[in-house]
Amino acid sequence: MRPPVVVDAELEEILARASEGRRLTREEGLRLLKTSPEETLAVAYVAGRIARQLTGGIATYVVNRNINFTNICINSCGFCAFRQKPTSRLAYLLSPEEIANKAREAEAAGATEVCIQGGLHPEIDLEYYLSLLDAVKGSTSLHIHAFSPMEISHSSRQSGVSIKEALRLLKDHGLGSIPGTAAEILDDNVRHIICPTKLSTEEWVEIIKTSHRLGIPTTATMLYGHIEEARHQLNHLEILRDIQDSTEGFTEFVPLSFIHQNTPMHRSGLGRGGATGIEDLRLFAASRMYLDNFRNLQASWIKLGPKLAQLMLCFGANDLGGTLMEENISRCAGVNREMLTKADLERMIREVGLKPIQRDTLYNI
Numbered sequence: 001m002r003p004p005v006v007v008d009a010e011l012e013e014i015l016a017r018a019s020e021g022r023r024l025t026r027e028e029g030l031r032l033l034k035t036s037p038e039e040t041l042a043v044a045y046v047a048g049r050i051a052r053q054l055t056g057g058i059a060t061y062v063v064n065r066n067i068n069f070t071n072i073c074i075n076s077c078g079f080c081a082f083r084q085k086p087t088s089r090l091a092y093l094l095s096p097e098e099i100a101n102k103a104r105e106a107e108a109a110g111a112t113e114v115c116i117q118g119g120l121h122p123e124i125d126l127e128y129y130l131s132l133l134d135a136v137k138g139s140t141s142l143h144i145h146a147f148s149p150m151e152i153s154h155s156s157r158q159s160g161v162s163i164k165e166a167l168r169l170l171k172d173h174g175l176g177s178i179p180g181t182a183a184e185i186l187d188d189n190v191r192h193i194i195c196p197t198k199l200s201t202e203e204w205v206e207i208i209k210t211s212h213r214l215g216i217p218t219t220a221t222m223l224y225g226h227i228e229e230a231r232h233q234l235n236h237l238e239i240l241r242d243i244q245d246s247t248e249g250f251t252e253f254v255p256l257s258f259i260h261q262n263t264p265m266h267r268s269g270l271g272r273g274g275a276t277g278i279e280d281l282r283l284f285a286a287s288r289m290y291l292d293n294f295r296n297l298q299a300s301w302i303k304l305g306p307k308l309a310q311l312m313l314c315f316g317a318n319d320l321g322g323t324l325m326e327e328n329i330s331r332c333a334g335v336n337r338e339m340l341t342k343a344d345l346e347r348m349i350r351e352v353g354l355k356p357i358q359r360d361t362l363y364n365i
C-alpha cells in the first residue's frame with residue numbers, strides 16, 4: 001500500500017509493517033504519534049486501507065440511550081464540567097424507578113443498550129447500583145453497559161466489599177459490560193495534574209482485568225487533547241495492548257477528543273484546549289496501527305462532531321458509536337448536540353462508501 005504522499009524510509013517501513021499486520025515497537029508507535037501534518041495524511045490513508053481490509057467495507061453503530069443518574073460527585077477532575085456539589089441547585093440524583101422509565105422509553109424507541117454512568121455520590125453505595133440494575137433488568141431486555149472503573153471503585157469502597165465481589169454482584173444483577181472510561185491518560189504523571197483524586201493507572205488496570213476475568217467485557221477509552229504529550233499517549237496505548245493480549249476482554253477502543261470550553265482546566269488556562277483536527281487524525285491513524293489486537297476503533301461523533309467522525313471512517317475507524325438520545329457530559333462541557341438518529345448515522349456511513357450495519361454492544365450484527 002503506497003501512500004499518495006512521499007514519506008521517509010523509516011516511516012515507509014513502519015507503514016509496510018502495519019499493513020502486513022505486524023506488531024509495531026514502542027519507537028515505531030512514537031514515530032506515528034509524532035508525524036508532521038503531511039506525514040499524518042499518508043499514515044491516515046494507510047490506516048483507512050487497513051480498516052477496510054479488516055472489516056470488509058462495513059461500518060457499524062449501536063442504537064442506545066445514555067443515562068447519567070447523578071451529577072453529584074465528590075471528585076473534582078479538571079476536565080469535567082458535568083459534576084455538581086450536593087448543595088448546587090443543578091444537582092440531581094435519579095431513583096432506580098426513574099432510570100427504569102428512561103430505559104423503557106429507549107427500548108420502545110428501538111434501543112438495544114442503555115449506557116449508565118454518573119458522578120460519585122457521597123451517599124450511595126453498592127445497594128443503589130444493584131437496585132438500579134434490578135429496576136432496568138426487571139422491566140426491559142436491554143443490554144446494560146454501565147459504571148466506569150471509578151464508579152466500581154467508589155461503590156465497593158462505600159459498601160466495604162472487594163472490587164472482585166462488587167463486580168460479581170453487579171454481574172449477577174444484570175451488568176452486561178463496562179465502559180472503559182475514567183482512563184483519561186493512563187500515566188500517573190498526567191493523572192496527578194488533571195484528576196488527582198481519581199483512581200491510579202494501576203487501579204484502573206486492575207479493575208479492568210478483574211472484569212475481563214469475570215467475563216464482563218469492557219471498552220477502552222483515552223481522553224486526549226489536554227496536557228498530555230505523544231509519549232503519554234503511547235504509554236496509554238501500550239497498556240491497552242498489553243491488557244488485550246492477556247484477557248481479550250476489550251470490545252473496542254474509543255479515543256475521546258477533549259471538549260474543553262466549560263471545564264475548570266480550561267478556565268484556569270491549563271492545557272491546550274482540545275485537540276485540533278490534525279491531532280485527531282494522527283491519534284486515530286496511529287491507534288489503528290499500534291492496537292493490532294483491537295478490531296474495533298470507534299469515532300465518537302459527540303466528541304469529534306459528526307463531520308469529523310464521518311471522515312475518521314476513511315482513516316482507521318470502523319464504528320460511529322451510538323445514537324445516545326440524551327447526552328449530558330459533553331453538553332455540559334460545551335457541545336451543542338444530544339443525539340443522532342439511525343438514519344443520520346447510516347447516511348454518514350454510506351456517503352464514505354461503506355455499508356452501514358447496526359450492531360449490539362458486543363459487536364454482534
Ligand code: SF4
Pocket residue numbers: 073074075076077080081082083118119120150
Ligand atoms: S469526571 Fe467523573 S469522577 Fe471526575 S468530577 Fe466528573 S463526574 Fe466526578
